[in-house]
Amino acid sequence: MDSSEDKAAEWWPRVLRGDTGAAERLVEILHPLVIRIVRNHLPRAVDEEDLAQEVFLKLFAKLETFRGEQPLEHWVARITRNLCFDHLRKQRRRKELRSADLTAEEERVLESILAEEQGNRMRPDGGEFCGELIGKLLSTLRPEEERVLRMLDLEGIPVKEIAVVLHWGESRVKVTAFRARRKLQEVLRGLEPGLTENR
Amino acid sequence: MNRTTGKILEEASGAWRRLAELYQLETRGREAGVPPGFATRVAARWRECRAREILAVWERISLRAAFASSAVVVVVVAFSLPREQALAADEHLIPVMEAGPEEMEWLLP
Numbered sequence A: 001m002d003s004s005e006d007k008a009a010e011w012w013p014r015v016l017r018g019d020t021g022a023a024e025r026l027v028e029i030l031h032p033l034v035i036r037i038v039r040n041h042l043p044r045a046v047d048e049e050d051l052a053q054e055v056f057l058k059l060f061a062k063l064e065t066f067r068g069e070q071p072l073e074h075w076v077a078r079i080t081r082n083l084c085f086d087h088l089r090k091q092r093r094r095k096e097l098r099s100a101d102l103t104a105e106e107e108r109v110l111e112s113i114l115a116e117e118q119g120n121r122m123r124p125d126g127g128e129f130c131g132e133l134i135g136k137l138l139s140t141l142r143p144e145e146e147r148v149l150r151m152l153d154l155e156g157i158p159v160k161e162i163a164v165v166l167h168w169g170e171s172r173v174k175v176t177a178f179r180a181r182r183k184l185q186e187v188l189r190g191l192e193p194g195l196t197e198n199r
Numbered sequence B: 001m002n003r004t005t006g007k008i009l010e011e012a013s014g015a016w017r018r019l020a021e022l023y024q025l026e027t028r029g030r031e032a033g034v035p036p037g038f039a040t041r042v043a044a045r046w047r048e049c050r051a052r053e054i055l056a057v058w059e060r061i062s063l064r065a066a067f068a069s070s071a072v073v074v075v076v077v078a079f080s081l082p083r084e085q086a087l088a089a090d091e092h093l094i095p096v097m098e099a100g101p102e103e104m105e106w107l108l109p
Helices: A003-016 A020-040 A048-065 A072-090 A104-117 A127-138 A143-155 A159-166 A170-198 B003-010 B014-029 B038-089 B101-107
Strands: none
Touching (some): A003 A020, A003 A072, A020 B038, A048 A072, A170 B014
């Protein structure tokens, strides 16, 4: 158990008793964990701070159901991911993504990445526009594929842990990730001609 | 599943991998600290929510109490009505006292 978990475990009983100061302290302790997950699962046109606030309110409302059978941080991470996915699911899914759907900055990022792929030594930049671009790309996938890729490739969670979180077998996680990535490669390949036309 | 297949299945490749790496670099670079006032705002909203919940519980309790007390009143009225009707029906059996008490002084010792 790490120190932040120790601290969190120390404060949550006081939050249960309605202590506002303890709630503030718990928010400060859990914020890095929550914001990391929120950033990696942020739906388009949703402010990360608003979503983080919603996550904390849900956590406090559900705190009574926490039995302490698992580390508090695991429980917090599960609730945060579920809430983010509820938001992502609410967004209308796209059937396909065209280069016309991308902003100029997103096109630039994608162009530099594709050029690098083809062996041109072009240093990709514009990481700040990646979030929106990734959201658009992932919205072409099925929800469970999006969920796996967000955890595996964006959060960097190992396959074993994802299998536990989703109550799946490891091989199912791997196969889902493989299919999702193949779909993404196809989407990216489909975007390429549109990008070169715009050049 | 051999080792190579496992590696292919586990690891992203191509433009997607590069995009994910770029994104991870960017998000890691962002400041991870709590924005000023964020914890206070969350705690204040949580307090508001709790107050609303408590109020809702009290509303439910008081509504139930109001229903229960009105039900008691209805029952009492329903039970007392036949008694009053019976008393009204037997009224003719009660002798009418025609003389006033002052006329009945002779009855006193």
